[in-house]
Amino acid sequence: MYLASVERPAAGRTDRTKRLAGTVLALGTVSLITDVSSEMVSAILPLYLVAGLGLGPAVYGLIDGLYTGATALLRLVGGYVADRARRRKAVAGIGYGLSAAMKFGLLAAGTSVPWLSAAIVADRAGKGLRTAPRDALITLSTPAADLGRAFGVHRAMDTAGAFAGPLVALAVLAASGQAYDAVFVVSGCVALIGVLVLVLFVSDHRGPRPPANPVSLTAAAALLRRRPVRMLLLGAALLGLSTIGDGFVYLLLQRRESLATGWFPLLAVGTSLTYLILAVPFGTLADRIGRAPVVLGGYAALLAVYLLLGSGWGGPVTVVLVLFLYGGYYAATDGVLMALAGPLLPAELRTTGLGLIQTGQAVAYLVSSVLFGLAWQRWDAAGAIHAFALLALLTLPLSAILLRRARG
């Protein structure tokens, strides 16, 4: 892969590193491989639990619910431990390794619901542990001016893996005569290759050892006393509060357009494809015009999605437009927010800080999805989306002020 081809030469920037740090490419590769592995399992897990194991709705709901909310706090813990031990790669490695092992764990769990649940929780815990150290490694190995593009490349590679996963699962099912266990074994082996790439090709960022370890709980708590960090955390949480989640967006789109249910899975594909295509250009754009405007632009795209969903317009053009804007929202916010946060955080507490911001967003999102569910029950779908469009309209300028203060 020649990343020079995605580089946008800009006047006055010729002195900057033209190549992305090897660490970023290596981490992108790890994410790509890991996402192939995890999406393989996600694609067949409902099928395995219900058709394969014959679990009824309630038990399936119980297990499925474990997917959400199991990781938010672990991100903070993982981040702090990684900073404290100055071992971000090791913590990320444990996270990747745990998820890889749990692919085999699902196999070993057989039909035992408690063991299946345990394996799924451990898998999610692995994801929670690895996210902040991985993002910290990206920020620490990239010059501050190129962070947007670095995250863009990483997220694009990540999404490419997520695309390939279900296709690989499909191939394995076809080749093995619908054997779910074969999917778990292949997924586990693929995940191990990801861990291997991490171990062999990702270099940890150590920097000179300070005389005394500056990382303590007090220092971590003191992050919140830094005005830029506080402002960014508040801004990110506020923005998170106005998001409603993929399921709702697709459901609203499907209901309004009365799409045949067969099209439902394609909605997510449309979004991911846009994300994949736009992640690098938006990251690069963020490096040039500023990250806060791009993040806010992303949330403006989300607001436009709400307005379109709440409007009376219909037809295929609206569907395509909504998916394009929604994918653009992801491309402009997911990685770019981390690129925005990185330079605001002291290097030695980078992981903790990124974990903090991710947790803040995740908690805000949990709250907003509950609120949206309640709004839906109270006012029906149209009322709920109007309420959230209004909410986004209020939070967007507030967040803009907060993000500006974070910079200044």
Added chain:
Amino acid sequence: MADRRRLLLAVLSSLVLLGGAAAYVVAAGRRGDAPAAAASAVDAGPGDRVLFRSTAAAGYGTVGTVARGSEAGVRKLSGLDCDRVYAAAGRGICLRPDGPLATYQLAVLDSSLRVKDTYPLVGVPNRARVSPSGNVVAWTVFVTGDSYNGGRFSTRAGMINLATGETVDSLELLSISLDGRPYRAADANFWGVTFVDDQHFYATMSTGGKRYLVAGDVAARSVRTLAANVECPSLSPDRTRLAVKEAIGGDPAKGWRLTVLDLASMRRTALAETRSVDDQAAWYDASTVMYAIRRGARGSDVWAVPADGGGAPRLLIPDAESPAALWN
């Protein structure tokens, strides 16, 4: 470590891992082939047979029949693979994968298990039923994209009247009355339909964390709740009782007790089966209920138990699930 040696190590280890994975896939594929059972013509028309889905190693997943009275004896297997199957009055329904991944279809079968028509389904097949006349087929699938509650699953049940072409894409579209009052909720989920006739049915509705038995009327496009905490009804051949599963202590996490509900008195009788039954039961005859009990990841057996609460469960068809008595 030098870069080249590192790369070599990565490539070699990856090859070993991928080789191991490929070997497992091939072995898994063989495992399925080896005990291939000869497919034969299977009569799914009305008669003294039980239709089922085989979970034996030979012919795993295929639809077959056994003779009434010697259910554990010789089985006839077709070449048709289904996840769920049911038949009545010479009309069958088969829920099966449509292509290898995440899409499914409902296949309408004739009395020789030939596919007459297919309809796409989104979601994992869970329940299948045919009305006594053979005219209306109903299905339930799990849908994961349909999240009103933060990414959790929901179910969607629908029905098609093959005689009139009338469809109910999702029972959620019917008007609901809960305890006699009109009710609207985004989280109403339906599953486990059983037919009275082509217009009337019973099913399960869940909303607000509770599960209800509902009676539905297709012509009136309405459902009304009859009782709480009973799921997956199956109407007896004489139409006086429903075999249901009742969550123990009202909590499905504790398992389900197979129960018969008398429609005239609404009295519930717990059956002699004490294992948790997570299946939509079917009636073997007017006094016996049959149901699948899971055994491992792929295995399943069909058991039978008296419908009056007495007696004891007995193994009816080993290595089978999705039973349908074709004489009912």
